Amino acid sequence: xxxxxxxxxxxxxxxxxxxxxxxxxxxxxxxxxxxxxxxxxxxxxxxxxxxxxxxxxxxxxxxxxxxxxxxxxxxxxxxxxxxxxxxxxxxxxxxxxxxxxxxxxxxxxxxxxxx
Numbered sequence: 797x798x799x800x801x802x803x804x805x806x807x808x809x810x811x812x813x814x815x816x817x818x819x820x821x822x823x824x825x826x827x828x829x830x831x832x833x834x835x836x837x838x839x840x841x842x843x844x845x846x847x848x849x850x851x852x853x854x855x856x857x858x859x860x861x862x863x864x865x866x867x868x869x870x871x872x873x874x875x876x877x878x879x880x881x882x883x884x885x886x887x888x889x890x891x892x893x894x895x896x897x898x899x900x901x902x903x904x905x906x907x908x909x910x911x
Contacts, residue, residue, distance in 0.1 A: 802853065809852035813841045813879055813887075817848075839868070847874040856880035858890040866892070875899060 810828050818826040821844055829838030829848075841848035847869035849861045861878035869876040875895045881887040891899075 806850070806852050809881060810840050810850050813848065813850055817841060817843050817846075821845075839865070839874075841879075843874075845875060847872060847876045849876070849878045851878065851880045854883050856882055858888065862890045862892070 807828075814826050814828055825844050827842050829840055829842045839847045840850040847865050849865035849868070851857070851861045858878050858880045861880055862876065865876035865878055875891060875898075877895075878890040879887055880890065
């Protein structure tokens with residue numbers, strides 16, 4: 797695939813992620829991030845709680861994408877996540893164990909209060 801084709805595939809994936817995250821957070825809270833220079837000025841997908849680094853390709857590298865998200869999100873108050881989709885495979889989410897446990901802890905606390 798050409799460079800332009802790869803970029804188009806990535807942009808299409810980001811648009812798909814925007815639609816999926818908008819189902820959870822609302823359409824007015826989610827959008828594609830604007831990419832400047834090295835991508836550290838905005839996530840690929842802007843959400844209220846996650847710094848989303850999106851990767852789409854033949855064989856994506858989740859650890860590298862997560863490292864990129866972690867570095868770019870420092871001090872932003874967002875959980876860094878990597879959403880990766882290899883060709884002909886379902887998308888996956890990667891995040892650090894400490895972030896996952898914090899997220900689940902918050903969810904569990906809210907769930908426990910409601911029930």
